[in-house]
Amino acid sequence: MLAYIARRIVYVIPIIISVALVCFLLVHLAPGDPLVAVLPADASQELAAQLRASYGFDRPLPVQFGLWVWKALHGDLGTSIATGRPVLGEVMRAVSNTVMLAITAAVVGFTLGLTLGLIAGYYRNTWVDKVATSIAVAGVSVPHYWLGIVLVIIFSVQLNWLPAVGAGPGGSNAWSWDWTHLRYLVLPAVTMAAIPMGIITRTVRALTGDIRSQDFVEALRAKGMRETFVFRHVVRNAAPTAMAVMGLQLGYMLGGSILIETVFSWPGTGLLLNSAIFQRDLPLLQGTILVLALFFVLLNLLVDVAQAMIDPRISRS
Numbered sequence: 656m657l658a659y660i661a662r663r664i665v666y667v668i669p670i671i672i673s674v675a676l677v678c679f680l681l682v683h684l685a686p687g688d689p690l691v692a693v694l695p696a697d698a699s700q701e702l703a704a705q706l707r708a709s710y711g712f713d714r715p716l717p718v719q720f721g722l723w724v725w726k727a728l729h730g731d732l733g734t735s736i737a738t739g740r741p742v743l744g745e746v747m748r749a750v751s752n753t754v755m756l757a758i759t760a761a762v763v764g765f766t767l768g769l770t771l772g773l774i775a776g777y778y779r780n781t782w783v784d785k786v787a788t789s790i791a792v793a794g795v796s797v798p799h800y801w802l803g804i805v806l807v808i809i810f811s812v813q814l815n816w817l818p819a820v821g822a823g824p825g826g827s828n829a830w831s832w833d834w835t836h837l838r839y840l841v842l843p844a845v846t847m848a849a850i851p852m853g854i855i856t857r858t859v860r861a862l863t864g865d866i867r868s869q870d871f872v873e874a875l876r877a878k879g880m881r882e883t884f885v886f887r888h889v890v891r892n893a894a895p896t897a898m899a900v901m902g903l904q905l906g907y908m909l910g911g912s913i914l915i916e917t918v919f920s921w922p923g924t925g926l927l928l929n930s931a932i933f934q935r936d937l938p939l940l941q942g943t944i945l946v947l948a949l950f951f952v953l954l955n956l957l958v959d960v961a962q963a964m965i966d967p968r969i970s971r972s
Contacts, residue, residue: 663959667952674948675727678941679720727945733938737930742942745927750946752822753916753923756843757908764848765901768855773890775856776863787856794853800914803846807918810842817841820920843919847912851904858900862893902958906951 707713711722726733732742768791775787811819818839866872866889875885909924916925924943931940 659963660960663956667956670952671949674952675724675945676720678944678948679723680716723941727942732942732945735936735939737934737936737939742938745939746924746942746946749922749924749927749943750950752921753909753912753925756840756847756912756916756921756923757905759840759844760847760908761851761901761905763844764851764904765855767848768852769859769897771852771856772859773863775860776867777886779860779864784860788860791853791856791860794849795857796853797849799846799850800918802849803842803915803918806842806846822922839921843915843921846919847908847915851901851908854904855897855900859893859897862896863889866892898958898961902954906954909947909950909954 704713711719714722723733730743732746734740735742735745738745771787771790775784775791778784807819810817819842822839823836872885872889875888912921912923913925913928915921916923917929920926924947928940928943930936931943
């Protein structure tokens with residue numbers, strides 16, 4: 656097991672380097688001057704050159720990349736062009752909000768997805784299976800930003816049960832674990848949970864149905880094993896694949912929530928990326944993408960290790 660974990664960690668290192676390189680190049684290949692947002696319209700060439708030198712934009716791209724990686728390894732992701740504040744502080748505040756939203760959505764989506772998938776897989780080709788499958792297809796098919804707008808219209812505008820935007824009263828971003836603040840988490844979490852719920856339901860349904868048709872399940876029943884014991888074996892055999900899917904979906908929720916956070920004005924990395932893109936804030940854009948990519952890579956590493964712990968065949972292969 657330790658050798659397997661060591662191999663996975665070694666494999667992650669070039670992936671992280673490649674992610675950092677792609678992130679750096681894609682941002683710099685985008686058209687436009689990032690200093691337009693802070694330079695006055697009548698700025699002189701000397702002022703523009705001085706400001707470009709202060710941010711390191713006057714150096715060759717390989718030098719910029721090397722310096723950026725070196726500073727990032729020491730916890731310095733640069734300074735935001737738009738706000739003048741350290742990028743790391745801006746990103747970590749947004750990451751904490753996104754992680755809270757993603758974990759809440761994951762609890763809702765994964766719980767519903769596993770429950771519906773197991774029920775549909777155990778009762779295939781019945782009305783229960785058709786209902787669960789319909790819910791899963793609807794969850795996958797409906798665009799989440801459209802679902803968010805519909806939920807706001809119903810629960811915020813018409814019923815006035817839940818707040819529409821923000822993370823706290825009066826637009827405050829200071830979080831507290833009470834019902835006043837939790838109300839702001841409900842609609843974006845439900846919206847974000849829809850797609851993972853549908854994907855996991857369909858995956859678990861297919862896994863459960865396939866495993867139940869295998870010979871070892873019939874052998875367990877022939878030995879007189881109780882159905883609860885058989886069910887545990889089915890779940891254990893389906894767990895590695897289901898965990899891989901859940902890990903990917905959690906990674907997507909951490910990194911792909913830009914539309915949902917924009918709809919609900921949730922102060923996470925999605926909203927931060929949105930503002931950084933429109934303001935051409937290169938340091939903030941690079942830092943946010945890098946942190947999200949690292950989260951995704953490390954999350955997949957943890958899923959690989961967890962899979963090997965559940966199914967020893969993976970570590971021996």
